[in-house]
Each structure stands twice: as C-alpha cells, then as structure tokens.
Amino acid sequence: MKVLICTDSFKGTFSSRSAGELIKDVFNASGFTCEVIPVADGGEGTVEAIAYSTKAKLIKVESVDVFGREIESEVALNGSTAILEAASCIGITQLKQSELNPLRASSAGLGMLINKVIARNCRNLIIGIGGTATNDIGLGMLGELGFKICDKNGDQLKPYFDYGYTASDLGFVSDIVPRTETDLISIKVLSDVKNPLTGEHGATFVYGSQKGASQTVINILDHELSRISKCLNEKYSYKDNFPGAGAAGGLGYAFKNFLNAEIISGIEGVMKLIGLKDKLANSDIVIVGEGSMDKQSAYGKAPVGISKLAKNLGKTVYAITGVATQDAVSVFDKGIDAIFSAFKLENKPDSNELKNFAGKYLRATTKLLVEYMNSNIDFENRIIYLK
Numbered sequence: 001m002k003v004l005i006c007t008d009s010f011k012g013t014f015s016s017r018s019a020g021e022l023i024k025d026v027f028n029a030s031g032f033t034c035e036v037i038p039v040a041d042g043g044e045g046t047v048e049a050i051a052y053s054t055k056a057k058l059i060k061v062e063s064v065d066v067f068g069r070e071i072e073s074e075v076a077l078n079g080s081t082a083i084l085e086a087a088s089c090i091g092i093t094q095l096k097q098s099e100l101n102p103l104r105a106s107s108a109g110l111g112m113l114i115n116k117v118i119a120r121n122c123r124n125l126i127i128g129i130g131g132t133a134t135n136d137i138g139l140g141m142l143g144e145l146g147f148k149i150c151d152k153n154g155d156q157l158k159p160y161f162d163y164g165y166t167a168s169d170l171g172f173v174s175d176i177v178p179r180t181e182t183d184l185i186s187i188k189v190l191s192d193v194k195n196p197l198t199g200e201h202g203a204t205f206v207y208g209s210q211k212g213a214s215q216t217v218i219n220i221l222d223h224e225l226s227r228i229s230k231c232l233n234e235k236y237s238y239k240d241n242f243p244g245a246g247a248a249g250g251l252g253y254a255f256k257n258f259l260n261a262e263i264i265s266g267i268e269g270v271m272k273l274i275g276l277k278d279k280l281a282n283s284d285i286v287i288v289g290e291g292s293m294d295k296q297s298a299y300g301k302a303p304v305g306i307s308k309l310a311k312n313l314g315k316t317v318y319a320i321t322g323v324a325t326q327d328a329v330s331v332f333d334k335g336i337d338a339i340f341s342a343f344k345l346e347n348k349p350d351s352n353e354l355k356n357f358a359g360k361y362l363r364a365t366t367k368l369l370v371e372y373m374n375s376n377i378d379f380e381n382r383i384i385y386l387k
Helices: 016-029 046-054 108-118 139-144 167-172 180-184 203-207 215-236 247-259 266-273 276-281 302-312 326-334 351-375
Strands: 002-005 033-036 057-064 070-078 081-085 124-128 148-150 175-177 186-190 262-264 285-293 316-324 338-344 383-385
Touching (some): 016 285, 108 124, 139 148, 186 247, 247 262, 285 302
Parallel strands (some): 316 338
Antiparallel strands (some): 148 175
16 A cells, blocks of 8 residues: 655744655654655745646745745756745744744845846746745835835835835835836745635734734834725726735736736645646555644635645545644545544643654654554544544
8 A cells, every 4th residue: 555645844843844854754664655745835944835736846945934034945957947935934924923023024034045046047936935934015025136126206215124115114105116127037936825815814914913914013104005006007907906016015916917926826836837737646555744734724724725636636635734723624525535633722832842842743643544444433523633
C-alpha cells in the first residue's frame, strides 16, 4: 500500500518537508511504502515546495524585513522563471509578536527581491503572497520598483520612514503613477485569499488585528485605503473589489493593477506546478495536514485543496494536525475522511512546550493514525485526539 504524504507546514515548528519526513519514518517502520511531496498554498514554504518537485535551483538573496533590517530570502530559479514568497522577507513569522505594527511595516523588501531576480534576467515571476505583516497596499514594494508615489500637489512623496513607504504614508498619497516597463515582466501571484481591498470583508477589517492593529488603527487604515483606491479608480479605472484585492494587506490590488499580474489560487497553482495530480493517482492513501484545523480550514487551504483532488481520484485521505477544533468537521465535506490531532484546543500546551516537543507529538499522532489503519476500526468519531 503506497502512502503519499503532502502536509503543509506546521507554523513555528515544521516545514512541509520536515513534517513529511517525520511522518514518513513512522509509516515506514510499520511496513508502508511512502513518498513525501512538500506543498504550500502561496505562503511560507511555497518556494521550497515548488523547487523540490521542479528541480529549480535554490539561492539566497539579500533583502530586508518590514522594518528595513537585512534578511536573506530563499528564491528558486528555473531558466527565466523565478519563484518567490513574500513571507521570506516581509512575513509575519519574521517578527516577534511584540513587534507587529502595520503602520510601520513596509513591503519594500518584496520589491527589492523582485528587482534582484529581474537583474538575473528572470522575466516570469511566480510569487506567493501569503503570511505578510504589511497593510500598505503595496506602497513599499511599488516605491522600490520605481513607481512615483505622489502627494496632492503631484510631487513625489518622501516616505516617513527611511526604509520605505508604509501604511503611515497612506494619508498623504493621492496618486501612484503607472509604469509601462512592467509589461515586459509576466507575474503570477499565488493566493487563496478572496477578500476585496476595503470594507467589512476587506484586507484591514479581516486581517488587521492579526498584524497588530487596534480597532482604531483598523478604522483609519480602511478609510485611507478606500480614499486612495477611489482616487486611482477615477484616474486609471483600477478596481478594488475583485477577489484577492485584499490579499496580503492590499498586495493583491497592487500586483493586479500596477503590475498586470494574474492572481491564481495558491494551492491549485502549486499543485499544478509540482504535478501533484499524477502523484495522487499513483497512491492509495493520502496524508495531508497543517498546524491547526478549524472551520476556516475548509476554505481554500492546502489540506482541503489536496483532499478535494485526491477524493476525485477515489483516494482515502487522512489529516494530521497539532490542534483541531470541533468545527473542523467542515473539512469532511471537502474530501478528508478523518482528522488525527495531537490536542483539543482546550488542552493545547503553551508555545514553548509545542516547540520543544513538537517532534514527539507529531510522531505520536502519526502512530495513532497507523494503529487505526492497521486495526480497520470504523471511525465513530472522525476527529481522533491523542490528548
């Protein structure tokens, strides 16, 4: 019996590949034949996942984080194609919780990364934009790429912070002048966020608090994004209500309108690029997973994207996770047959214990799944907890 292991990363503990390899060890010890395929949905781990299956060359590129501090980002190169992920430089996981501040966070580091791969003669860019700490509508990135960002008088605006434009500059922006040179570059953006730019379902109201914004700051930012998008719509007919405009604090809006990018589903795009359908067809059991599963897991995340494709091929799909809430039952309609979770939400250990003993818990949860598979037990409860 062949088992295909394609888990997403377990945030803060395992990359997709390292989680898969640990799970594989447990299955191999029980006599299963296994293959690990790293996956991602446009956020952290996207570059590694695509490079692993396409044999693209991984390189380190210097950039900066959201506060202008030097950082090395991993990029994959394959001929004239470059694969990048925003999270590698302007990602929320690059910061301590106490550092989160969307007013000071700049997307300039992503613009720097794009400039550097273009300098290597890459003309086809695939960019995952999940997991950012920014809410600047891409101002920092656009400034780094040479776009003229203007005040109400039409003069070029000087950024408030010396490391690039941020959301603190939004109130002074009246125009962002398009550049025709961007037509020479083809960009595909990987994102599963469908939110518009503004409003109650927009970038700031839905994701602002995760990035450290208070309700007062959320109200201000949404107001300024609405004002700027109205100005740009009047001047250039740029829209802000298309699905994904609100992805990554408005990066989706910037990429589509200013860089003529195509926004595609993160997990569907990655699955196609790595040829996952053929791998699924040649397997018997499929293992998906991520750090936690809840009702939101049913909407576009990697485990569900994979399980839907696997179920269409008639495969059995099990999910392994660190924490599962009871409302994670919503994923059962998306192709997952059962969830094996280390913890219920109320029993979840603190972050230090999770980091220190993550391997132990993931191994034990996988052993629990193998025991169920070997015993042919019918699943009365389709969420099975280790603790």
